[in-house]
Structures are given as structure tokens and as C-alpha cells.
Amino acid sequence: MTTAAAAPAGIGDGGELRRASGRLRRRLLFDRAIGWILLAAFAVVLFPLFDMLYWVSANALPTMSWGTLTENQVGTGGGLYPMIQGTFVIVGLATALAVGLGVAAGFYTSEYAPPSVARLARIAGNLLAGVPAIVLGYFGYFLLVIYAGWGFSALAGAITLGIFMTPYVYRTTDVALSSVPKGQREAALALGARPHQYLGRVAFRIALPTVLTGVFFAMALGLGEAAPLYYTAGFNSYPISNLTSPTGTLSVVIYQFYDNPASFGHFLALAFQAAFLSIVIVLGLNVAVQLLSDRYRRRLRGLYQ
Amino acid sequence: MVVEAPGDQPVPPAAGVLPAVDDAPARPPPSAARGSRWAWIGSPVALIPLLLVVAVAAVLVAASHFQDFGPSFWSTDYNFLPADSAASSWGIGAFLVGTGITAGAALVLATVLSLALSISIVVYLPSVPSRVLTILTNLLAGIPSVVYGIWGYVILAPYFALSLEPGLRDAIGWIPGFGGPASDIGPHGLLLAIVILTIMIIPLTTALMREALRGVPNDLLEAGLALGATRWEVARRVQMRSARLGIGSAVLLGFGRAIGESVAVAMVIGAVPMLPASLYAASTTQASFIFYQLDSAFFYPVLLRFLVEIAIVLLAIALVVNLFAQRLTQTEIATATTVGGAGGPAGR
Secondary structure, eight states, X not given: OOGGGOOGGGTTOHHHHHHOOHHHHHHHHHHHHHHHHHHHHHHHHHHHHHHHHHHHHHHHGGGOOHHHHHSOEETTEEOOHHHHHHHHHHHHHHHHHHHHHHHHHHHHHHHTSOHHHHHHHHHHHHHHHHSXXXXXXXXXXXXXXXXXXXXXXHHHHHHHHXXXXXXXXXXXXXXXXXXXXXXXXXXXXXXXXXXXXXXXXIIHHHHHHHHHHHHHHHXXXXXXXXXXXXXXXXXXXXXXXXXXXXXXXXXXXHHHHHHOTTOOTHHHHHHHHHHHHXXXXXXXXXXXXXXXXXXXXXXXXXXXX | OOOOOGGGSOOOOOTTOOOOTTOOOOOOOOTTTTTSTTGGGHHHHHTHHHHHHHXXXXXXXXXXXTOOOOGGXXXXXXXXXXXXXXXXXXXXXXXXXXXXXXXXXXXXXXHHHHHHHHHIIIIISOHHHHHHHHHXXXXXXXXXXXXXXXXXXXXXXXXXXXXXXXXXXXHHTTSTTTXXXXXXXXXXXXXXXXXXXXXXXXXXXXHHHHHHHHTSXXXXXXXXXXXXXXXXXXXXIIIHHHTHHHHHHHHHHHHHHHHHOOHHHHHHHOOOOSOOSSTTSOOOOHHHHHHHHGGGGTTOHHHHHHHHHHHHHHHHHHHHHHXXXXXXXXXXXHHOOOOGGGOSSOOO
């Protein structure tokens, strides 16, 4: 083996270690030991992941049936249909809002805004992502539930959650559009495209997969977060027929189990089922993000070279 | 023909992470788009995020009714008497201390673990295991925070109360904080909250540190290796050193996430608004307290305003920490001489 082939991964290979002696041997041994110690960190981090996944599935699956998805909650029994419906309605509306605000703002930041405005807008986008979820919950509670007089409602929950999700959509849109290769712009304009034609037919198509990963990612975050919804959407164990009534969601059901002293027996089972369902949905979205970004990477490989 | 540096490719969002602050590659001013149709709606639309941040702050300030709790607002003395709110004392010190202890300790643990994970992934592991472990670490970010809370409350808490905490007290009880009395109100405590928070912020800090380490120019790594340095020596003396601002920014963003976490912490910390006697005692944080107390505050306007003021202080801290984090990343970008080392779109 020649030294020229020694890529980073090749350093500290068995062969080198066998040939080395003295101080170099000690250094190589130390290097390997560190490698194993660092690997141990994964055990610390992955144990909670697998334990949570196992614990939730083991408690949820035996009690789950078709009725879990289709029946209303009755007392401490029944199914989770109202909360599943509520989750889909609220996360769906929130996604629509986040896409509307985030894509528009990202588009203008990347393509139209003068550099100083774009800089300010990017800083603000990161700041918005840094606002704690519960603070957004307070914002939604006071502005929509109290001052606007909507009471606990699906709409108030969806708007609050949408604002929570906006910065992620915004930032991915901005990055995706800003990273469209210059050659694409020049080629489009050279062929006589108007600027808006270039944006709509060239730039946006190249950026779309990245924007979609951002949207899925924001949805996964929104599904898992109870803090913005607890005081805006409230809770309801019946399916909703309009957007102004209190609405139950999966993440709030899980919290209700904890908060309720009498929450054992079947109600506990409901909480586990809700946890299982939200994990499954979130993991599904994660897989979608992964597949999308893989496909995207393959597709772009040609574009960028 | 200008060759596009691989660093110009967009990076898909990693777990809970916004792409770096100002990673928009150098490009000509978008003169083609400016001045065209739709340009007139420009700046206001771009500034939607700013308007939202300002709106959140404004609504909270309005909701506080500018209630003045006097100088004792910054004391650690909090005692709400529903029957006689005039005799109540309103200090947010205990909340600040609880937030600081939980987020600070969780951040120390998470920083050590995340550094280990990201160095493993970037420097040591071959590409397939490193990809698999990256995906697994990111899955941790996909578990709803309520599930963390309930898992900590049901699974970890008994173990903590029966084994870990007595063991720690016997072993290192002489260290301040590790020796005091345990929590007497069931499965709650600071230590439990710290551990849960640590696990919760690890995906974020790991993803950010990974990107920071990956951003170190390959030339530097190759120079180190060519001089005969081992992987660890390169990681410690070259990568960690040149990525230190990115790592610092990751730490700050992790802190911002940790102070804002409300639901999971509320479920395991015990909501006791007093200075904790030890790490085993129940305590509270700003975020978890305002989450836990809002529904009982409904009939007490003063309590409601107090909660809102805690929220304002929390928001202010979160925004300042976030600004510092952004400043660090921008300094890094300004000082970076090469951008070609990212090695293509970094895998999630």
C-alpha cells in the first residue's frame, strides 16, 4: 500500500499500527482509543431513542384497533378520531399559512430585496425561529383567543402553529433560491426570458425540492409541539364541524394523560396510542424528507458540475 | 466558465436547524429580477419574519398592561396568595435560576456529547455508518416533546429516585448541589429535567456542530494529515480550532432551544417556584412555569400579568442569545478564506 492512497479514513489502519513503534505507536493507539470513546457517546444518545420507540410501541400496539382511528373518545375509552381529525385540520391549515408567508418572504428576500433589507430579513427569520414555542402560545392566546374573542378554536391554533412553522419554510426557500447556479439565470435571460419567467419557470423549479423538504420538516416540528396549541386550540373529545370550536390534537392528548390524576387504565392507553400515531406520522415525514433530499442531490449533481 | 464551488449547493435542513445565517453564496445583485413586475411588493414581504417577531413582542407587552411589580420583581421571592394578591410577592429570580441551572447543565452535557458524536461522524466513521448514525440522531428530533416528558416521568424518574440519585449522593455528595435532600413530591426534580433537556437538544447541537466541522476547508485537513498527524490530532488541533465559532454558535442556539422548552420540562421538574436546595429537588423554569400556570391564572389578572412578564423576559433572553449566535456564524463566514471544503451537500 502506498502512502498516496492514505485518505483520512486510512490513517491509523492496522497496517500502520503494526509497523509503528515508540512514540508514533502510542499516538496511533491513543487515536484509536479516542475513536472508541467517541463511539460510546452514540450508545448514550441512541438508548433513549430506542427505549422511547420500544416503550411507546409496546404499550400502544396491543390496545390499538381499527376503532382507534375511527371512533370518538368516550369518557376514558373509545378512539382518537377527533384528535386525528383535529391534528390534520390544524397542521394542514398551519402548513398552508407557513407556506404562504414563508415562501413569499423567502422569494422576495432572495430575489428582490436590496442587500441591506435581505440581511435584516435573514436575521429576523432566524430570530423568529428562536422565539420559544410557549411564547408563541401566549401570543396566540392573548391576540386571538382573548382580544379577538375567538375563544379556543382550530383557527387560533392553526395560525399560532403556522407562525411557529414559518421561519423554517422561509429559510429553506431563501437558501434554495439563492443557491440556484448563476449559469441558469444567465442562460434563461440570454434566451430572452423575462425576469419573472426566469423566476417562475427556471429558478423555482430547481428550488422546489428543497422548499418541499423545508415544508415537510416544518410539518414534523409542528406535529410534535404541544406548547403553541395548548392555549389556542384547546381540547375537544368530539370531531369538529367548524373552525371556531375548540379542537383536540394528538400532542395535547398525551399531555392530558399526564395532567389528569385519574388518568390510568384506558385513558393511559389512549395517550400511548396518540404518542404512537404522532411518532409514526413524524417518522413518515422524516423519511419523506430523506428521500426527497436524496433524489434532489442526485438530480443536482448534474446541474452543478 | 466559472466552476461552482460545491459549497454553493443548498444544504437540506438538518434536525431542528436553520441553515447557517448568511450562507447565501456570493452572487451578483439580482438586478434581473429587481425593477421587474412584482418588485413593488418587495421589501414588506421580505420582512414578514421581522413583522412577526415585532408583533409577538408587542402583543406580550400589551398583555402585561405595564404592570409594575417594583424592584422586588428581580428578587427570588415568589409567593402568590390567591385570597390576597396585595400581600403576594412577585419575584422572578427563582425562575431565572431554575432556567439557568437546567439549560446551563443540559448544555454542558449536550456540548460534550454532541462534540463526540459530530467528530465521530465527520472524522472517524466510514461513510455508511456515519450516514446511518446521522439519520438516527436526527430521528431523536422527530419525537414529540410530550413523549420525552412522559417517558422521563414514567420510565426515568423511578430509576433516578431509587438508584441514580442515592448513588450520586453517596459517591459525590460533597460537591455542592449533589448532596442535598431529594425531592419529596414524587417523580420530579432538576436532575431529571436536565437529562431530558440534554437528550432533547442533542440533535440540534450535533447537526450544527457537524456542519461546522464539515465546513473546515479540506486543504487544512490534508495539510495536517500530510504532516503525519493522527485523525484525533487533526480533529482537535485543526478542525475544532478552525470551526470554533461555528461550534460556539451551535452551543448558543442549543441554549436558546433549552431555555424555551416548556412542555417536557413542566412534566418532570415539579413546578415548585423556589430556589432548589439540591439537584434532586423539584424546581421550575420560566418556560415550564408559564406553560403550567396559564389556565389557573385565568381568574387572577395580576398573576396573569406576572406570567406575561416572565414570558417577556424569556423572549428577551432568547432573542439576545440568538443574535449572539448569529453574530458568531457571521464572523466565521467573514473570516473564512475558502468555501470549497464542504464536500457537497452535507448529508442529514
